[in-house]
Amino acid sequence: MEDVVIVDMRRSGFTRGGKGQLVATRLDDLSVKILHTLLKQHPQLKIEMIDEIGLGQVGQAAELLNMGSAQIAQLAGIPYEASKFETNRQCGSSMEAIHRITHAIKLGEYDIGIAMGVERMERNLSWPMQKTTRITKINPGLFQHHNTLQSQPSSSDNEFLKTTIPEAICQSPPLCTMTQTAQNVADMYDISREACDLFTLDSHKKYGKAKDNGFYEHEITPIDITLPVFDKNGHCDYGQTGENAVLSIDEGYRANANMEQLGSLKPLSGVQSYLKNEIILTAGNCCPTNDGVSACLLMSASRAKALGIKPLAKIVTTAVAGIKPQIMGIGPVIAVKKALSRAGLTSKDIDLIEFNEAFASQVIATMHELEIPHSRLNINGGSLAIGHPLGATGVRLVGTLARSLHVHDKKIGVATQCIGAGMGIATIIEKV
Numbered sequence: 001m002e003d004v005v006i007v008d009m010r011r012s013g014f015t016r017g018g019k020g021q022l023v024a025t026r027l028d029d030l031s032v033k034i035l036h037t038l039l040k041q042h043p044q045l046k047i048e049m050i051d052e053i054g055l056g057q058v059g060q061a062a063e064l065l066n067m068g069s070a071q072i073a074q075l076a077g078i079p080y081e082a083s084k085f086e087t088n089r090q091c092g093s094s095m096e097a098i099h100r101i102t103h104a105i106k107l108g109e110y111d112i113g114i115a116m117g118v119e120r121m122e123r124n125l126s127w128p129m130q131k132t133t134r135i136t137k138i139n140p141g142l143f144q145h146h147n148t149l150q151s152q153p154s155s156s157d158n159e160f161l162k163t164t165i166p167e168a169i170c171q172s173p174p175l176c177t178m179t180q181t182a183q184n185v186a187d188m189y190d191i192s193r194e195a196c197d198l199f200t201l202d203s204h205k206k207y208g209k210a211k212d213n214g215f216y217e218h219e220i221t222p223i224d225i226t227l228p229v230f231d232k233n234g235h236c237d238y239g240q241t242g243e244n245a246v247l248s249i250d251e252g253y254r255a256n257a258n259m260e261q262l263g264s265l266k267p268l269s270g271v272q273s274y275l276k277n278e279i280i281l282t283a284g285n286c287c288p289t290n291d292g293v294s295a296c297l298l299m300s301a302s303r304a305k306a307l308g309i310k311p312l313a314k315i316v317t318t319a320v321a322g323i324k325p326q327i328m329g330i331g332p333v334i335a336v337k338k339a340l341s342r343a344g345l346t347s348k349d350i351d352l353i354e355f356n357e358a359f360a361s362q363v364i365a366t367m368h369e370l371e372i373p374h375s376r377l378n379i380n381g382g383s384l385a386i387g388h389p390l391g392a393t394g395v396r397l398v399g400t401l402a403r404s405l406h407v408h409d410k411k412i413g414v415a416t417q418c419i420g421a422g423m424g425i426a427t428i429i430e431k432v
Helices: 027-040 068-076 093-106 155-160 178-189 193-212 259-264 301-307 325-343 360-370 390-407
Strands: 004-011 052-056 083-087 112-120 223-226 244-247 290-300 313-322 352-355 412-419 423-431
Touching: 004 027, 004 093, 004 301, 004 390, 027 068, 027 112, 027 223, 027 290, 052 068, 052 093, 052 390, 068 083, 068 112, 083 093, 093 112, 093 290, 093 313, 093 390, 093 423, 112 390, 155 325, 178 325, 178 360, 193 259, 193 360, 290 301, 290 390, 313 325, 313 390, 325 360, 325 412, 325 423, 352 360, 352 390, 360 412, 390 412, 390 423
Parallel strands: 052 083, 052 112, 352 412
Antiparallel strands: 004 290, 004 313, 112 290, 223 244, 313 423, 412 423
16 A cells, blocks of 8 residues: 655644634634645645545534535635545544545545644533533433443453553543543542643643744744734624734743642642542643644655655554543553554654643553653643644644654654543654
């Protein structure tokens, strides 16, 4: 089968969901600007050569109608004959778009595809809905296990995990918030609040160093935007037009972050410990809600060579795996181990790992299970500093990893994410 290569990735700055600089900017227009910037870097590639566009997003952005990929393609001037798809695998959505395009190219269905991710996250997430009918209300059966098979450890738990899932967590409600899953993981691995805060501080420091060294200048596309105007209640007033500005930063980064500040934050409400431990989650050691767009150009190796395009990396293999939803944060353990097995590699072969930092606790636990040193992890900072616009993060991880392999002169890398509803996803790449 054809080798598939990552040519390039571009993205917007990731901003605060519901209260950041992108609140008053249309994501379809923003996506077109990012896409055009990506294509402009490779003039050998004519827009009519694009065979497919895949889009990952989780919460349907209102401006993207019912099929955002087709809308973005049309606005970008891509011929109607290019195929399009949209996918929702929660946090892994745009990495899933990369996987689908990779598989199609490997099978010879086409040569060139673009994987994109978008997300608009409101400050207050709308789940559960306030007004429901008997049809739209949450099915009460989702709060209980359907059978004993679902509530007992599985063969994959025993095969891939070194740590046993506590009975109290196995028997806890499977439909729970993502913050509850992070607390469950912290309980399962006996991870302290201090360890999570230290990990968070390190993420900000690494991001700051990478930013100062110019790493993100080749990733974030500066975009002209109109700033939102907020009313006295903190809501965007769409009837007013704000000042013109250029967005070229990730808003989540805190240059002055320190342990004293992180330690002063109160534990999150609405979270409980089934093992009766301290609640270790805070607004500091959990990723924020964000808005943002990302785009990645993929090709068959032969087509890239024919066009005279030098790619960043080739995709070695991919994997997705399921795990109990109560501990979804360690889903990457199984996904990464399956991908390594398919590639004939071990954890020792991984030079760099880009891991979505949804919660500090789940990254600490996963790295313990994978036995990969933290010195190889998110060396340019992670989502605790960058932000995590759900659908846009997967493309960001893969693209950042591909560039990191070159900048830091490494060979093999893995990008991985935890996924809501109990999954993990992984992509192994090799520098070209």
